[in-house]
Amino acid sequence: MAIEQLDVHIDGVDYKITQFLATKGLGIEVKLMKLLGPSFMELQKAAQDENAQEAVLSAAITVLIEQFDKVDVVALIKELLSGVTKGTATINFDQEFAGRYGAIFDLVKEVLKFNFADVFSKLGLGIGA
Numbered sequence: 001m002a003i004e005q006l007d008v009h010i011d012g013v014d015y016k017i018t019q020f021l022a023t024k025g026l027g028i029e030v031k032l033m034k035l036l037g038p039s040f041m042e043l044q045k046a047a048q049d050e051n052a053q054e055a056v057l058s059a060a061i062t063v064l065i066e067q068f069d070k071v072d073v074v075a076l077i078k079e080l081l082s083g084v085t086k087g088t089a090t091i092n093f094d095q096e097f098a099g100r101y102g103a104i105f106d107l108v109k110e111v112l113k114f115n116f117a118d119v120f121s122k123l124g125l126g127i128g129a
Contacts, residue, residue: 008110011103017114018083025115035071080111
């Protein structure tokens with residue numbers, strides 16, 4: 001099976017996302033679960049109790065923020081975007097996204113969907129590619 005690529009258009013810029021090799025993808029997945037796992041557990045509660053969704057979502061965000069000191073979030077974001085190019089050129093992270101933090105969020109979301117949609121689906125989060 002060949003490594004796949006996906007073209008995305010974000011904030012007026014065309015990017016190409018290349019799938020992670022399996023070893024790198026698993027390493028990133030472990031970091032993501034360390035960061036997001038406790039928050040996912042709170043979100044599962046929201047899915048089970050529709051009356052408490054707002055409170056549970058608030059708790060999930062709080063739990064997520066508490067995990068920030070356990071994972072280097074900036075390094076993780078840079079690692080997630082390491083397989084993204086602009087045309088054929090490697091992205092200079094600091095220059096490309098200076099003042100464009102929303103674009104970082106949108107691109108990270110696309111990278112996560114492209115590389116880990118099957119994992120999110122197994123967790124019951126319904127994030128499709």
